[in-house]
Amino acid sequence: MVRYGQATELAIGRRRMPDLSFVTQRLPGVSVISVAGEVDATTAGRLDRYIRRSRRVPGEHVVIDLSEAQFMGSSGLRVLLNTHAYARQHGGSLRLAAPPPKLARIMEITQAHTVLHVHATVEEAVLAALGNPLPESLGPPAEDRGRDAV
Numbered sequence: 809m810v811r812y813g814q815a816t817e818l819a820i821g822r823r824r825m826p827d828l829s830f831v832t833q834r835l836p837g838v839s840v841i842s843v844a845g846e847v848d849a850t851t852a853g854r855l856d857r858y859i860r861r862s863r864r865v866p867g868e869h870v871v872i873d874l875s876e877a878q879f880m881g882s883s884g885l886r887v888l889l890n891t892h893a894y895a896r897q898h899g900g901s902l903r904l905a906a907p908p909p910k911l912a913r914i915m916e917i918t919q920a921h922t923v924l925h926v927h928a929t930v931e932e933a934v935l936a937a938l939g940n941p942l943p944e945s946l947g948p949p950a951e952d953r954g955r956d957a958v
Contacts (some may be wrong), residue, residue, distance in 0.1 A: 831860045838869040838937045840905075840930060842858055844876035847884030856887045867898035869937035873930050877904035885920050901925070905933035 830847035841862055847855050859870065863872035872888065874880070892902040902925045907915065915921040 828854055830862075832862045835934065838871055839870045840873055840878075842873040842876065844878075846879040847877060847887070848879060848881040849883045852881070852883035852887050855868055855884060855888070856889050859887070859891050865898075865900075867895065867900035869893055869899070869901050869903070870895060871903045871905050871930060871933040871937055873905045873933075875908065875910055875930075877908065880914060881884065882918075885905065885915070885918060888924060889920065901937050902939045903927060903933035905930040 828847060828851040831842045833840045839862055841859060845857065870891070884905065895902045902924065904924055906929055907926060912926065915924065915926060925936065927936060930954065
């Protein structure tokens with residue numbers, strides 16, 4: 809497991825700003841990058857650099873676990889869209905997992921969810937990245953099957 813950043817707070821003037829941290833878990837065929845904190849104009853570059861350094865090969869399948877992400881602005885969405893395009897150009901994929909309701913809503917409003925593959929859980933995203941269907945017993949109710957976006 810690779811760690812970067814620290815979940816501390818940085819004092820900027822009078823405003824306290826949450827830090828951004830990452831953890832990478834390497835699985836056979838896919839890397840899962842967990843993001844915690846806020847991804848905005850001041851931190852999006854860190855996310856971009858971390859994703860680039862975390863790739864083992866350009867066409868690797870990557871899952872971004874957003875369950876601990878508190879905010880994502882347009883700069884963060886740009887990083888995800890660029891990462892998605894790069895992965896596709898090199899035969900890989902980018903999957904997003906477990907975005908909190910506010911992040912899922914931002915992706916819906918911006919229509920980013922029509923380009924990015926968004927999954928309810930990390931497990932679903934990993935299985936989709938590897939091309940494996942979700943086992944029947946673990947899948948969503950029959951009426952929800954086929955819906956990829958949160």
